[in-house]
Amino acid sequence: MPHQLDDTDRELLRLLQSNARYTATELADRIGVSDNTVHNRMARLEDAGVITGYKATVDPGEAGLDLFFHFICTTRISNRADVAEQIMTFPEVLEVTELMTGQENLHIKMVGATDRDVTDMAERLDELPLEINDETLIRTNHTKPIDFTSVPGTDRDDE
Structure with a gap:
């Protein structure tokens, strides 16, 4: 069962996604709670598996990896998870998405420095036991953190 989030949890998650380096004091000031509340909430969200880690966001282009590639592949459904796991071992791989379809069921994003x-x-x-259906050079990839303060369905405790 999903962890129930209240307004403090949602704001904490929103802030941490924008900058995981905020101190507990900074988070407490922004949310309007005590440092201790922030520590307790973070521990509870980590224990519940809502927060799964903290990481730096790196711009691959600034690190010399200017080319982003998207491969659309098909593999047997019975092999899909194993093939995805193998692909994730490639150092250039950023992301592998497994789709619940028979065709084009693996989408792979990779970076490279040269053609x-x-x-x-x-x-x-x-x-690997797959067929490459398409390979595309990505111009730009836009991402953003989830705004837990606005997404419908994250306020189960308010029902």
């Missing part, structure tokens, strides 16, 4: 990298990646993927 040759896409060929090398495609050849390595081709060694």
Whole structure:
């Protein structure tokens, strides 16, 4: 059963997604609660599996990996999870999405520094039990954190 979030939890999650380096004092000031409340809430959200970790966000382009590739592949449904796990071991892989479809059921996002990298990646993927249906150079990828203060369904405790 999903963990029930209240307004303090939702605001804490929103703030941590925008900057996981906030101190407990900064978070407490922004939310309007005590440092101790922030520590307790974070521990409870971690224990419940809502917060699964803290990480730095890196711009691959600024690190010399200017090319983003999207591969759309098909693998047998019975192999999908194992193949996805194998692909996640490739150092260039950012993300593997498993879809609940028979065709084009693996979407892979990878980064590279040169045009040759896409060929090398495609050849390595081709060694796996899958078919590459499409490979695309991504121009821009836009992401944002979830705004738990506004998303419907995150206020189960208010029902």
